[in-house]
Amino acid sequence: MSTSRAALLALSLTALLAPPPARGAASEWAENEQSRVRLVTEYATAPRNGPIRLGLHFTLSPGWHVYWKNSGDAGFPPVITFSSTGGALQKAELFWPAPRRFELPGGLVAFGYEGEAVYPIQAKLQVPEGAGAVETVTSDLERAGGGESVEITAEVDYLVCEVDCIPYRYTLALTQPVGEEAVADPETSRLLDSWWARLPKPAGEIPGVQTGALVHAGNPEKLELEVRVRGARAKKGETDLFLETHEALETGKPQVRVTADEVVFRVPLRAKQAGKELPAKTVFAWTVTGLSREGELVSLEARREVEVSRKPGGGEPSAGAAPAGETGAAYRARLFRLLLLALLGGLLLNLMPTVLPLLLGELVVLRGDPGGRPAVREGAAAVATGILGSCMAMAALAEAARRAGLPAGWGAQLQEPLLAALILVAAVVLTLNLWGLLDTPLPSTDPADPAERRGSVRHLLAGLFTTPLALGWTLPLLREPVGFAVEKGPAVTLTVLAALGLGLSLPYLVLLLAPAVVRVLPAPGRWSRVLREGMGFLAGASTFWLLYALSHHVSPEGIAWVELALLVMALLAWLRHRTVPRNAVRFGLAVALVACAAAALWLADDNRLTPRTSRTADNQRNILTGG
């Protein structure tokens, strides 16, 4: 007897008053203000050798509860150890009836039982033949009660809680008569039957009912466990999910969605240790209560190795479909439709205010190329290559963003201040270029400049620039294909963005096949210069849209600073254009201009409203209320 033990005994005074062994199927009640507890067996006379059912029987004062195997945020489940004299009680195993949830102040939660609870216990009894073999204790009892018997002693520690918690320890003892013929005790066996019926059934043993789980780890900031039960009816508010303690993950409050024959729980998870990689599979044990099947109330339990999915499937699952639900044919049909959409979307992007000037500019340059058809072919091929190449780069970027847990998808580019600012700066550079204030490697429609006319490199660069400029336009048409692509992984992302690139470069591909088409344009001249300057206004106007998009993610001060930086960029470009060609000055101004562009990016990033690892408010709320 250690000091700690003595201390605890002193703490719960009643524990010292261990009730004397009672003869029959139940021990005396051990009572305190909050609860009483006794040990019961199913037999008035137990068989000498064989299985025996017992129970730890609690009744609780209103408001007080005892715990399930996972007690929740606080508390601990009952601990029981058996000893016996006059025979051996072996392999005692305690079972856990379907629990309920108790909400505590501060968002804490407990799992357990209130009112009345019996923890069923399965054990094996072995009493040696013949009274001569048993100890004196038994002989005493025999004298007292007649017949053979075994004394069963249970040392029980349990915690009973309301909001306050009180631990108790009792020694519960009963003298179980044994004989050749077993006689059930009507009261206790009925009690044990009813609580045995409340044990969750192993999932595989309920015909027609299936359960499964998946950990969504695509977004490390939004880890989630999805548990499904199919083939049973349930009502929201009645069905609940209980998880056993996981060694590496904290589990939050489950959210439940009920359909005709399926229940879906989504449980926010949080790593207990930062920076620890989750394995490909991890064991979860779950109990689902409050299901009904053929009019009968059932609970099920399962313990499985659960797959950890890295795919970003963190959103709402589609109704009725399993996580990997789409079958081959339906999947192919969907993919084909989405590829067509991506192609069409890409083609439409050519009409966007920052892309159209590039397209027209390229057409005019190609029209004016004195090299004839081969030159047109070569130029068009270069632009198309540039576009497709940059689309591939975008696919890689989207995949990288997804892996880093950043939002990825069509429209995500404008949610990231740094990227949105980059697109904005590109639009400003294009505008200045179209107005003739800058000579960036973007195409010029001025055929008088011999440098403009030749060089596939210029065309290639124009193609490479096309994609980032197109990114500023969040065509709703493209949302589904790109979202689907990112969800399905790198291969599909590459395919869908290739389709988008094909659509975007379609005008050039037409020229590649039929260079003569370019002749429908009149020869470049004054009209093309006017067109170019006019297009500058179109591109300039698009900066308004981009600034507006940026304003959702950058503070008002940040927006003002970015605008100032852009204005200074224009001023520097104008100064550079106006200065007599003195190389040193021009170079200095060019450096200042690049610095200014960089400053605009930095200002956008520095004044961002949301941290880079963007989490949704919804996800936060879940993790917090759970526990």
Added chain:
Amino acid sequence: MRKWISATCVLAALALAAAPALAAGTVGETAPAFQLKGIDGKTYSLADYKGKVVVLEWVNPNCPFSDRHAREKTMSDLARKHGEIVWLGINSTNASHANYLQPAEHQAWAKKNGVSYAILYDETGKVGKAYDAKTTPHMFIIDKDGKIAYNGAIDDDPPGRKAKAERANYVAQGLGAEKAGKNPDPAATKPYGCSIKY
């Protein structure tokens, strides 16, 4: 529609701004800073102990588990044994809860049980929530770099069945590991005890 979008963004930003104060206590992350008044009336700030190993113990004298460990001197012996570290008790009991103790009562309890380390009031529960502290006792070890190195129970014996020497004291193990320049193992366990009376 556009107003809608911007409103959503602002809300998301607000939720994110509020988030760090709520979801934490994760091993490996920076321990949330705090400044709290002790039962002795002095102000304690985590920042004062930069470069030292700090143990945080969520405590509530009216909780039988805190009280048992105080009487058994589980915490005070361990704090005394590791003179190089800082041990702070934090009581996050809501001032309106029956378990709340006035400074004089709290000091009397500490004196009676030989608790000589500082105990701090967190009656708003803000610090408790920042660490996601759930029970009394709920233990944290903060390493010299200010990162949470251990989060969980004091030992492996919730009912207090075993002799003190037979229990696996996770905080003692963790402090030993910190001294040897290693990471505590286990670094996270399930805390037991009374729920904190937030």
